[in-house]
Amino acid sequence: MSQILLVEDDPIVRLAYTKVLRTSGLELDTASNGAEALEKVRHGQFDAVVSDINMPGLSGIELLRAVRELSLDVPVVLVTGGPALETAVRAVEYGAYRYLTKPVDIDALRDTVHRAAEAGERARRRRETAAGAPLPALAPSEDELQLAERFDAALERLWIAFQPIVSGGRRSLFGYEALVRSDAELGRPDQLLAAAERLARLADLGRAIRARVAAEALDAPPGALLFVNLHARDLEDPELLDPHSPLSRVARRVVLEITERTALVEVSDIGAKVERLRSLGYRLAVDDLGAGYAGLASFASIQPEVVKLDMSLVRGVNGNVLKQSVVRSMVRLAEELGILVISEGIESREERETLAALGCDLFQGYLFGKPARGFLPPVL
Numbered sequence: 001m002s003q004i005l006l007v008e009d010d011p012i013v014r015l016a017y018t019k020v021l022r023t024s025g026l027e028l029d030t031a032s033n034g035a036e037a038l039e040k041v042r043h044g045q046f047d048a049v050v051s052d053i054n055m056p057g058l059s060g061i062e063l064l065r066a067v068r069e070l071s072l073d074v075p076v077v078l079v080t081g082g083p084a085l086e087t088a089v090r091a092v093e094y095g096a097y098r099y100l101t102k103p104v105d106i107d108a109l110r111d112t113v114h115r116a117a118e119a120g121e122r123a124r125r126r127r128e129t130a131a132g133a134p135l136p137a138l139a140p141s142e143d144e145l146q147l148a149e150r151f152d153a154a155l156e157r158l159w160i161a162f163q164p165i166v167s168g169g170r171r172s173l174f175g176y177e178a179l180v181r182s183d184a185e186l187g188r189p190d191q192l193l194a195a196a197e198r199l200a201r202l203a204d205l206g207r208a209i210r211a212r213v214a215a216e217a218l219d220a221p222p223g224a225l226l227f228v229n230l231h232a233r234d235l236e237d238p239e240l241l242d243p244h245s246p247l248s249r250v251a252r253r254v255v256l257e258i259t260e261r262t263a264l265v266e267v268s269d270i271g272a273k274v275e276r277l278r279s280l281g282y283r284l285a286v287d288d289l290g291a292g293y294a295g296l297a298s299f300a301s302i303q304p305e306v307v308k309l310d311m312s313l314v315r316g317v318n319g320n321v322l323k324q325s326v327v328r329s330m331v332r333l334a335e336e337l338g339i340l341v342i343s344e345g346i347e348s349r350e351e352r353e354t355l356a357a358l359g360c361d362l363f364q365g366y367l368f369g370k371p372a373r374g375f376l377p378p379v380l
């Protein structure tokens with residue numbers, strides 16, 4: 001009998017679909033959210049997955065994507081109450097088997113799932129004959145094993161570079177941004193992040209970074225704030241919100257940077273998480289503002305104490321009136337909201353002087369100090 005995994009957060013809908021599918025002769029397992037489903041897919045063998053799209057936490061699309069990242073070819077049928085072109089496109093992009101809209105026609109559901117299960121069984125038989133023996137449920141590919149090894153090696157040789165942030169007006173140190181580095185082969189931060197995403201190990205990377213920063217915080221000059229980058233996924237990690245985590249113990253001197261580049265809309269309950277981080281003593285910054293991603297949407301959900309102007313706005317600002325007026329408006333808006341502005345990526349005195357004239361006081365960039373091991377004093 002075909003094994004189906006049904007993923008649906010609404011208990012009434014789940015029960016209804018369960019009944020329909022069971023009476024049509026399918027063996028059914030259920031999950032009430034995406035994370036639970038992913039665990040089941042990781043450890044079980046299913047001929048098809050049927051998943052709702054809109055669920056708290058991991059959405060159906062993200063589940064589909066995670067399943068594909070495990071290089072599994074199990075057919076996934078997506079069901080949604082709110083069809084949108086964008087989700088349909090993404091469903092196709094990540095290889096959904098079919099896309100059904102609610103309210104689902106019972107016959108269509110039964111038919112689609114049976115056809116998906118047959119396709120899944122065929123795929124499994126092909127794999128088994130190809131290998132000459134049944135494969136373990138989730139044998140990772142050779143590539144993935146290698147990547148996992150390199151990722152582990154990189155985590156072991158992880159270190160943190162610190163780059164100073166200064167107050168121009170007072171000619172004083174304001175803080176340091178912590179930037180992850182590794183001496184291993186997978187050394188560049190973008191490579192590390194890409195590997196963590198592919199291996200679904202972002203939490204391991206985030207935890208390792210935060211633990212290292214916490215350990216080094218003891219050596220930071222007194223009064224200097226520590227700016228730590230978060231990935232949107234980190235907000236889903238309970239360790240981040242744990243008051244006993246190493247970083248939480250020094251939360252009062254930490255500003256968590258959340259990049260405008262990541263899709264915060266996909267983080268469930270962002271308001272509650274932000275509130276909890278604040279109650280632990282953390283302050284929050286919106287990073288890379290002006291890089292042209294989510295616009296100012298993140299302001300409303302995060303209500304940051306600090307914004308960081310992206311270096312694309314800073315570069316050559318002295319000779320570009322358009323950049324100057326963008327910076328001027330951002331500074332005015334921030335002032336009205338009581339938010340501090342840090343300009344990033346300053347390389348020349350001309351950039352610094354123009355920014356100061358536009359009302360910016362806090363600066364970061366090679367002009368004041370490159371990211372380096374330890375807490376080097378800035379060039380003021």
Ligand code: G
Nearest residue numbers: 179229288344345346347364365366367371
């Ligand atoms: O996204 P985020 O702002 O966290 O990225 C900071 C990155 O910018 C770091 O990798 C850091 O090395 C780099 N960086 C910092 N200052 C400068 C600078 O003055 N010029 C350039 N080109 N890069 C910088």
Ligand code: MN
Nearest residue numbers: 177229257287
């Ligand atoms: Mn940053």
